[in-house]
Amino acid sequence: MSIEKIKQALTTVKYPGFSRDIVSFGIVRSVNFENGKASVSIAISSSDASIPTAIRDSVEQALKPIAEIKDLDVSIVLTGNKKAEASTANDGIPGVKYIVAVSSGKGGVGKSTFAVNLACAFSQILEKEGKKTGIMDCDIYGPSVPLMLGISGRPYVEGDSLIPMEGHNLSVMSMGFLVDEDTPVVWRGPMVMKTIQQFSQNVKWGELELLVVDLPPGTGDAQLSLVQTIPLSGAVIVTTPQAVSTTVAKRGARMLEKTNVRILGVAENMSYLEGPDGSRQNIFGEGGGQKTADDLGTELLGQIPLDQSIREGGDAGKPIVLSDPDSTAAQSFHAIAQSLLSKIRI
Numbered sequence: 001m002s003i004e005k006i007k008q009a010l011t012t013v014k015y016p017g018f019s020r021d022i023v024s025f026g027i028v029r030s031v032n033f034e035n036g037k038a039s040v041s042i043a044i045s046s047s048d049a050s051i052p053t054a055i056r057d058s059v060e061q062a063l064k065p066i067a068e069i070k071d072l073d074v075s076i077v078l079t080g081n082k083k084a085e086a087s088t089a090n091d092g093i094p095g096v097k098y099i100v101a102v103s104s105g106k107g108g109v110g111k112s113t114f115a116v117n118l119a120c121a122f123s124q125i126l127e128k129e130g131k132k133t134g135i136m137d138c139d140i141y142g143p144s145v146p147l148m149l150g151i152s153g154r155p156y157v158e159g160d161s162l163i164p165m166e167g168h169n170l171s172v173m174s175m176g177f178l179v180d181e182d183t184p185v186v187w188r189g190p191m192v193m194k195t196i197q198q199f200s201q202n203v204k205w206g207e208l209e210l211l212v213v214d215l216p217p218g219t220g221d222a223q224l225s226l227v228q229t230i231p232l233s234g235a236v237i238v239t240t241p242q243a244v245s246t247t248v249a250k251r252g253a254r255m256l257e258k259t260n261v262r263i264l265g266v267a268e269n270m271s272y273l274e275g276p277d278g279s280r281q282n283i284f285g286e287g288g289g290q291k292t293a294d295d296l297g298t299e300l301l302g303q304i305p306l307d308q309s310i311r312e313g314g315d316a317g318k319p320i321v322l323s324d325p326d327s328t329a330a331q332s333f334h335a336i337a338q339s340l341l342s343k344i345r346i
């Protein structure tokens with residue numbers, strides 16, 4: 001019996017909430033085998049109390065089929081490395097408890113539309129608890145959140161800080177408030193990163209229970225620098241039903257995983273067109289969201305229909321979650337917001 005065999009079996013154990021296994025994650029400290037007794041030592045940095053138990057259970061399950069192991073000792077060492085924490089209440093932005101990023105591998109999947117409606121759904125839920133929600137639009141190339149929320153003007157500056165704008169019971173900050181609509185945003189790489197870092201760090205949010213961050217599309221430097229700057233509670237990957245989006249969405253997710261951002265789940269946008277009789281037409285194919293979620297070892301949080309009112313709501317500055325709360329789309333956004341809240345609030 002080789003130790004390699006045990007290590008091999010451990011590669012089937014996924015870190016909770018991640019598609020990565022505990023061996024490639026680098027948290028397996030040591031593996032020993034002597035006289036039928038296997039000892040595995042694992043170092044975990046998360047403050048989430050459910051993680052050590054979940055990992056211990058999965059390790060026991062994974063090693064059970066190895067007949068040579070008569071006795072097993074799994075020791076879990078808790079370390080204080082913040083960077084590897086999968087999910088915690090956020091202490092990176094003063095006053096902001098949780099930060100959820102909305103990401104997509106490429107543009108045009110409706111990421112900003114999703115982020116705005118999700119923020120409105122969070123706001124409706126959290127308002128009942130007397131708590132506030134915010135949204136930060138980091139899409140510096142095409143900031144569309146102000147338009148989608150019908151907010152214009154310039155934010156106040158207080159000392160070195162920007163004061164967010166307010167609309168629909170949301171605190172809102174966007175690069176769109178800072179650059180003129182007609183001025184093409186042509187930045188050089190390093191400037192993009194500097195700007196985005198300053199932008200994300202210098203906003204006085206006040207007390208927020210949750211901040212939704214609309215990440216720039218793609219998997220480039222701007223995204224990377226943002227996720228390194230803002231300690232996220234987790235990220236949602238938005239994709240569409242097409243097979244091609246699955247590949248691109250996965251590329252985006254891998255980038256997030258590399259920076260230890262917890263993937264909270266996948267949301268599929270433009271999933272189907274609902275007929276007046278309730279029938280569903282899969283205009284853009286089907287299964288992309290589920291496949292992306294399966295491949296990433298996470299869950300499909302929900303499907304948002306293709307709905308003309310979603311676009312109209314975006315263009316008119318009144319997201320569908322607010323304008324038609326009983327619609328299928330609004331209810332999907334609510335369900336997604338609820339399941340995200342229960343994930344990050346463990």
Ligand SMILES: Nc1ncnc2c1ncn2[C@@H]1O[C@H](COP(=O)(O)OP(=O)(O)OP(=O)(O)O)[C@@H](O)[C@H]1O
Nearest residue numbers: 107108109110111112113217305306307310311314
């Ligand atoms: N489910 C939907 N049904 C109908 N229209 C939608 C839906 N989702 C998004 N749209 C529309 O698709 C267009 C693109 O959406 P949006 O700007 O949100 O995409 P995006 O992925 O954020 O793009 P980019 O990343 O390039 O900013 C918008 O006109 C929006 O109103």
